[in-house]
Amino acid sequence: MTGSARGRGEPTTTERRILRAAVRLFAEQGFDATTVQQIVDAAEVTKGALYHYFDAKDDLLYEIYHSLIGVQAAELDRIVARGLGPRETVRAILVNLVETTAARVDETAVFVREMHKLDAERMAAFRADRRRYHETFRAVVAEAQRGGEFRDAVPANTVVLIALGVINQLPTWYRPDGPTTPNQLGQQIADFVLAALET
Amino acid sequence: MTGSARGRGEPTTTERRILRAAVRLFAEQGFDATTVQQIVDAAEVTKGALYHYFDAKDDLLYEIYHSLIGVQAAELDRIVARGLGPRETVRAILVNLVETTAARVDETAVFVREMHKLDAERMAAFRADRRRYHETFRAVVAEAQRGGEFRDAVPANTVVLIALGVINQLPTWYRPDGPTTPNQLGQQIADFVLAALET
DNA sequence: GCTACGATACCGACTGGTCGGTATGCTCAT
DNA sequence: ATGAGCATACCGACCAGTCGGTATCGTAGC
Numbered sequence: 001m002t003g004s005a006r007g008r009g010e011p012t013t014t015e016r017r018i019l020r021a022a023v024r025l026f027a028e029q030g031f032d033a034t035t036v037q038q039i040v041d042a043a044e045v046t047k048g049a050l051y052h053y054f055d056a057k058d059d060l061l062y063e064i065y066h067s068l069i070g071v072q073a074a075e076l077d078r079i080v081a082r083g084l085g086p087r088e089t090v091r092a093i094l095v096n097l098v099e100t101t102a103a104r105v106d107e108t109a110v111f112v113r114e115m116h117k118l119d120a121e122r123m124a125a126f127r128a129d130r131r132r133y134h135e136t137f138r139a140v141v142a143e144a145q146r147g148g149e150f151r152d153a154v155p156a157n158t159v160v161l162i163a164l165g166v167i168n169q170l171p172t173w174y175r176p177d178g179p180t181t182p183n184q185l186g187q188q189i190a191d192f193v194l195a196a197l198e199t
Numbered sequence: 200m201t202g203s204a205r206g207r208g209e210p211t212t213t214e215r216r217i218l219r220a221a222v223r224l225f226a227e228q229g230f231d232a233t234t235v236q237q238i239v240d241a242a243e244v245t246k247g248a249l250y251h252y253f254d255a256k257d258d259l260l261y262e263i264y265h266s267l268i269g270v271q272a273a274e275l276d277r278i279v280a281r282g283l284g285p286r287e288t289v290r291a292i293l294v295n296l297v298e299t300t301a302a303r304v305d306e307t308a309v310f311v312r313e314m315h316k317l318d319a320e321r322m323a324a325f326r327a328d329r330r331r332y333h334e335t336f337r338a339v340v341a342e343a344q345r346g347g348e349f350r351d352a353v354p355a356n357t358v359v360l361i362a363l364g365v366i367n368q369l370p371t372w373y374r375p376d377g378p379t380t381p382n383q384l385g386q387q388i389a390d391f392v393l394a395a396l397e398t
Numbered sequence: 399g400c401t402a403c404g405a406t407a408c409c410g411a412c413t414g415g416t417c418g419g420t421a422t423g424c425t426c427a428t
Numbered sequence: 429a430t431g432a433g434c435a436t437a438c439c440g441a442c443c444a445g446t447c448g449g450t451a452t453c454g455t456a457g458c
Contacts, residue, residue: 012407030315037444047409047410048407048410048447056444056445117232153394154391158384162391165367165368165369166368169368192353192395193395195395211433234417235418236418244434245435247434250419251434
């Protein structure tokens with residue numbers, strides 16, 4: 001119990017380099033197909049260093065996910081707290097989500113593909129975070145539907161599943177060097193979702 | 200070069216049992232985490248039988264994908280050939296896609312997660328099929344936008360990416376024993392997409 | 399100011415076990 | 429008798445994790 005990866009303090013340079021290499025390799029080859037040796041070679045450290053900071057290969061996966069969901073949940077709370085109207089809130093959520101996801105395509109790709117490999121305890125933690133996010137988003141939509149600002153033909157729950165589904169699939173087709181900026185793409189997706197919801 | 204999995208004739212019972220067991224295990228545990236021994240145990244055959252029909256573990260993955268995309272592409276062509284109006288065509292595509300995906304959640308889950316493990320040749324074949332599907336769908340939307348039946352605020356390409364993104368994410372949240380039938384869910388998704396597109 | 403000492407950060411050869419794949423042989427149906 | 433359809437024993441490569449060390453640094457006692 002020494003490394004900051006186990007909960008204390010800021011990550012060191014070595015630790016960050018290991019995680020960066022791990023994310024890239026996991027995204028390219030998958031978790032199981034990536035060997036610890038490949039990770040340490042790419043990070044230009046040694047196996048000893050890796051196992052100094054992390055107890056197991058699985059820990060890398062958890063750290064990757066943890067830093068991702070943390071940022072996104074915080075952003076969501078921040079946006080909702082602004083107390084804008086439902087249209088602007090939904091737009092802000094979607095644009096922000098597309099932007100943060102585009103900035104972390106590798107992390108998102110890895111997590112979408114490999115999340116089921118978490119052990120029971122971490123899976124529970126993941127589900128809790130996921131559920132909280134989902135619920136917050138759903139509440140915004142449901143509230144606007146009750147108030148008559150959004151049409152309620154499609155259940156709020158399904159709306160959220162559709163919206164988050166699009167985001168999670170983003171890593172499979174979004175290209176950073178493509179013609180559309182993350183912000184533009186976010187606006188397009190927001191346009192689409194709002195067009196479907198507006199009365 | 201003996202088995203029907205290599206392109207000749209109908210799959211035998213043994214072959215089907217192997218594939219069914221493989222799909223289930225791949226969906227549960229992932230491709231790499233599933234051992235060949237687990238597959239043959241689950242299928243109640245032996246390793247000799249498996250390697251009699253398949254050259255390598257990777258072949259199982261390809262067979263799974265191949266049977267899935269084959270069915271869906273055929274359905275798409277069938278629907279488009281009917282020559283309905285754009286609204287009804289899009290609705291039919293989406294409802295059908297949800298239904299076939301719901302009927303094969305395991306196959307879809309496996310493929311979404313593991314497609315990047317195909318070798319170059321098979322990856323090329325996959326991309327070609329995928330592109331053909333995407334293009335056919337996109338043409339329907341683009342044509343209706345040009346004709347003024349759909350609004351063109353969001354590019355047809357993005358519309359298709361959104362729609363297919365939702366479908367591909369379906370295995371992560373769709374539950375066969377849930378309250379919503381595949382057809383209902385398909386209608387909801389079609390409602391949503393059409394609401395966003397209609398002028 | 400020096401040194402003993404504990405702690406942290408790291409090194410890299412090694413191992414025990416696992417897993418994809420193969421070699422070989424048996425047994426029916428044709 | 430010949431080949432398809434299996435069964436079983438086995439091989440060799442590979443890989444996560446270990447473990448006995450070393451290097452460097454802060455600090456407390458003298």
